[in-house]
Amino acid sequence: MTKPIRFNAFQMNSVSHQSPGLWTHPRDQGHRYTEPEYWTELAQLLERGRFDAIFLADVLGVYDVYQGNADAALRHAVQAPLNDPLALVPLMAQVTRHLGFGVTCALTYEHPYTFARRMSTLDHLTRGRIGWNIVTGYLDSAARNLGLDRQLSHDERYDLADEYMEVVYKLWEHSWEDGAVINAKQRGIYADPARIHPIRHEGRYYKVPGFHLSEPSPQRTPLLYQAGTSPRGTAFAARHAECTFVSGPSKKVVKQYVDALRAAVSAAGRDGDELKIYAQALIITAPTEAEACAKYEDYQRHIDIEAALALLSGWTGVDFSRYPLDATIEYMDSDAGRSALASFSQADPGRKWTVREAAQFIGLGGRGPVLVGSPAQVADQLQAWQDQTGIDGFNLAFAVAPDSMRDVVDLIVPELQRRGRYRHDYTDGTLRDQLFHHGPRLPANHAGRSATIRGQV
Template structure:
C-alpha cells in the first residue's frame, strides 16, 4: 500500500521568505507579517487542510553578501525585516487543536539553559505540539552581530552543536523526574525536591550547574528537526534528528540526499525508517490548469529577481553582483550554507546554473521546483515526486500568502485523500504522537541516556 504523504507549510516571520517581491501582489498578506491575525488565520487554514505542521524558518543576521552590503536585501525584503518566530506560536496554538509548529532556533547564538526553558514553556502551552529545527547559522553578519569577525567554521559549529545537545538533553530529560510536580494541596507542596536534580556539565564550550526551570512538558524534548545535508550535517542528523528538511532542484538530487541521510541514520545504529524526511516544493493548484497557470503568471509579474539574488548570495556566500548574468556559478569551499551552494554547482552535473538562471528560478519558492496545475495534475506530480525521491512528506513553500495554502487545502488535499495518500483526520496526542505514535523520544535516542536511572554511557 502506498504511504501517506505528509504536509508541512513552510513560512517565515518576514515579508519576503522564498518568493521575494510577492508582498506587492494584491492578494498577498505577507507584508502584514507583523500582525498577529495574519498568523492565526494561517494556522486555521492549515489545520482545516490537515497539515501536520507549520515549519517556521529563521535566520540571525542580514543578507549582505550581494553588492557587499544589505541594500539589496532591504530594498527587496529578502528575509528582512524579520521578527522572532517563537513569539507567534502561543497565539496560533490557541486557535488550533492539532497543528504542529516546527520552530527554527540557531544554537550558535543561544544559551542552552534559556533555550531549553523557552521550548519547555511552548511545549506546555501547546500541549505538546512543538518541534525545534536545529540550525547552526550561516551568515557572517550574524556572527558580527555577536562580536565575532566572521562565522565559526562549518564543522566546528557542528562540534559545538554536539555538546549543546548534550546540555539540553540533560535539562529536558534528566533534571525533573516524572511526578516531581506533585501539586499536593493538602500538604501545600507543589514540587518534591527529592525528584529534582541539578544538571552539572563542564565541557569545552559550556558549563552548567543548575536545575531545569520547567517541570516536564508533554514531550519533554521537543520534536527534533534538522536541515543540514553536508557531511557534518548528515552525521548530526543521523544521531539526533527525528525529521529532516531537504531542498534541491530535482528529484534525482533529493533521492540521493534521502539515501545518504538514511545511511547516516543506519551508521548511528538507528532504523533508517525512524527518520522522516520532508523536501521543499511549491505547489500552485487551481480549479483548472488554466486558472493555475494564470496565477503563476501573475506571480511572475510580481517576482523580484534582485531579491532572489540577494537571498542566494547570502545562502552561498558568493557575491553574485560580481558575476555576469550569463556567467556560470562555480563551487568554492566556504562556511556558508553548503547545501545551497551544492544545489547550483555540483548537485546536478548535467545542469549548469548561471546568475540569470538563479534570478529567474529562485524568485518563486527558492531552489525547489514549482508545480502548476489542477488538482489531478498536481496530485500526479506530488505522488511521482514522493515515490521517486523516497521522502515522507513535503515542506510546502508559498507564492501568495495564504492563498497558496488555501488552494492546496481546497483542491489538492481532497484529491490525495481520494487516492488514499493523505489522512482524513488527525491522530490524537502530541506532535510526536501524531508522527511516530509516541509522546516521548525513543529509547535509542542519545537523549534517553540522560533520563534518571538510565544506564551509564561509554
Template sequence: MKKEIRLNAFAMNCVAHQSPGLWTHPRDRTADYNRLPYWLDLARTLERGRFDGLFLADVLGVYDVFGNSHDAAVRTAAQTPVNDPMLVIPAMAAVTQNLGFGVTSNLSYEPPYTFARRMSTLDHLTEGRVGWNVVTGYLDSAAKGAGKDKQTGHDDRYDIADEYMDVVYKLWEGSWEHDAALRDRVRGIFADPAKVHRVQHEGKNFRLDAIHLCEPSPQRTPVLYQAGTSARGRQFAAEHAECVFMSGPSAKVIAPRVAGIRELAAKAGRNPAEILMFSMFTVILGRTEAEAKAKYEDYRSHVSPEGALVLMSGWTGVDFSAYDLDQQVRHVENDAGRSAMDNITRADPDRVWTVREVAQHVGIGGIGPVVIGTPEKAADAIEAWFDQTDVDGLNMPFAVSPGDFEDITEMLVPELTRRGRYKTEYRPGTLREKLFGAGRARLGAPHPAVRVRPK
C-alpha cells in the same frame, strides 16, 4: 502500501521568505507579518487542511553578501525585516487543536540553559505540539551582531552543536523525574525536591551547574528537525534528528541525500525508517491548466530578481552581484550554507545553471521544484516525487500567503485524500505522537537523549 503524504507549510516571520517581490501582489498578506490576525488566519487555514505542521524558518543577521551591503535586502524585504518566530506560536496554538509548529532556532548565539526553558515553555503552551529545527547559522552578519568577527567554521559549528544537544538533553530529560511535580494541595508541596536533579556539565564549549527551570512538559524534548545536508550536517542529523528538511531542484538531487541520511542513521544504530524526510516542493494550483498557468505568469510578474540573488548570495556566501547574468555558476566552498551551492553546481552534473536561471528559479518557491497545474496534475507530480526520492513529506512554500495555502487546502488536499494518500483526520496526542504513533510522546531508545534520564 503507499506512504501517507505529510505536509508542512513553510513560512517565516517576515515579508519575503522564499518568493522575493511577491509581497507586492494584491492577494498577498505577508506585509501584515507583524500583526497577529495574519498568523491566526493562517493557522486556522492550515488546520482546516490537516497540515501536519507549520514549519517556521528563521535567520539571525541580514543578507548583506550581495554587493557587500544590506541595502538590497532592505529594499526588497529579502527576509529583512524578520521577527522572532517563537512569539507567534502560542497565539496560533490557542486557535488550533492539532496543528504542529516546527520552529527554527540558531544554537550558536543563545546559551542552552535559557533556550531549554523557552522550548519547554512552548511545549507546555502548545500542549506538546512543538518541534525545534536545529540550525547553526550561515551568515557572518549574525556573528557580527552577536559580537564576533565572523561565524565559526562550518564543521566546527556542528561539533559545538553536538555538545549543545548534550546539555539540553540533560536539562529536558535528566533534571526532573516524570512524577516530580506533585501539586499536592493538602500538604502544600508542589514538587518533590528529591526528584529534581542538578545538571552538571563541564565541556569544551559549555559549563552548567543548575536544575532545569521548567517542570516536565508533554514531550520533554521537542520533536527534532534538522536542515543541514552537508556531509557534517548529515552526520548530525543521523544522530539527533527525527525529521530532516532538505531542498533541491530535482529528484536527482534529493534522492541520494535521503538515502545517505538513512544509511548513516542505520550505522548509528537507529531505525532509518523512523527519520522522516521532508523536501521543499511548491505548487501553483488552478481548477484548470489554463487558470494555473495564468496564475503562475501573474506571480512571475511580481518576482524581484534582485531579491532572489540577495537570498542566494546569503545562502551560498557568494556575491552574485559580481556575476554577469549569463555567467555559469561554479562551485565555491566556504563557511556559509553548503547545500544551496551544491544544488546548482555539483548535485546534478547534467544541469548547468547561469545566474539568470538561478534568479528566475529562486524567484518563486526558493530552490525546490515548482509544479503548475490542476489538483490532479499536482497530485500526480507529488506521488512521482515520493516514488523517486523516498521522502516522507513536503515543506510547501508559498508565492502568496495565505492564498496559496487556501488553494492547497481547498483543491490539493481533497485530491490526495481521494487517492488514499492523505490522512482523513488528525491522530490524537502530541506532535511526536501524531508523527510517529500513540504512546510515543517522548523520545525512545536508542536516541542519545534517552541516555541522560534518571535511572
C-alpha cells in the same frame, strides 16, 4: 502499503520568505505579518488542511553579502524586516488543537540553559505541539550583531552543536525524574527535591551546573527537526533529527539527500525509515490546467532578480553581484550554506546553471520544485516525487500569501484524500504522537535518552 503524503507550511515572520519579489503581487498579504489575525487565520487554515505543522524559518542577521551591504535586502524585503518566530506560537496554539509548530532557533547564539526553559514553556502552552528546527546559523551578519567578528567555521559550529544537544538533553530528559512533581496541596509539597537533579555539565563550550527550571512538559524534548545536508550536517541529523528538510531542484538531487540521510540514520543504530523527510516545493494550482498556467505566468512577472540574488548570496556566502548573469555557477566551498550551491552544481553535475537561471529558479519558491497544474496534475506530480525519491512529504513554500496555502487546502488536499494518499483527520496526542505514534517522548534508542548526568546513579 503506500505511505501518505504529509505537508508542512514553510513560513517566516516577515513580509517575504522564499519567493523574493512576490510580496509586490496585488493579492499578497505578507505586509500583514505584524498583525495577530494574519497568523491565527493561517493556523486555522492549515489545521483545516490537516497539515502536520507550520514550520517557521528564522535568521538572526541580514542578507548583506550581495554588493557587500544590506541595501538590496532592505529594498526588496528579502527576509527583512524580521520578527521573532517563537512569539507567534502561543497565538496560533490558542486557535488550533492539533497543528504542530516547528520553530527555527540558531543554537550558536542561544545559551542552552535559557533556551531549554523557553522551549519547555512552549511545549506546555501548546500541550506538546512544539518542535525545534536545529540550526547552527550561516550569516556572518548574525555573528557580528552578537559580538563575534564572524561566525564559527562550518565544522566547528557542529562541534558546538554536539555539546549544546548534550546540555539540553540533560535538562529536558534527565534533570527531573518521572514523579518529581507531586502537587500535594494538603501536604504542602509541590515537587520532590530528591528527584530533581543538577546536571553538572562542564564542557568545552558550556558550563551548566544547575537543574532545569521547568517541570517536565508533555514531550520533554520538543520534536527535533534539522535541515543540514553537508556531510557533517548529515552525521548530525543521523544522531539527533526525527524530521529533516531537504531542498533540491530535481528528483535526482533530492533522492541523493534522502538515501544519504536514511543510510546515516541506520548506521547510527536507528531505523532509517522512521526519519520523516520533507522536501521543499511550491504548488501553483487552480481548478483547470489553463488557469493554473495563467497564475504561474502571472507570478513569474513578479520575480525580482536582484532580490533573488541577494537571497542566494546570503545562502552561499558568494557575492553574485560580481558575476555576469550569464556566467555559469560552479561549486564554491564556503562557511555559509554549502548545500545551497551544491544543489545547483555538484549534486547534479549533468546540468550547468547560469547565475540568471539560478536567480529565476529560487525567485519563485526557493530551492525546491514548482509544481503547476490542475489538482489532478499536481497530485500526480506529488506522488511521483514521493515515490521516486523516498520522501515522506513536502515543506510547502508560498508564492502569494495566503492564496498559495488556501489553494493547497481547498484543491490539492481533497484530491489526495480521494486517492487515499492523505489523511482525513488528526489523531490525538502531541506532535510526536501525530508523526510517529510511539508516545510523546523521544524513543528509547535516541541519543537524548542516553545522555547522562555526572554523579547520577
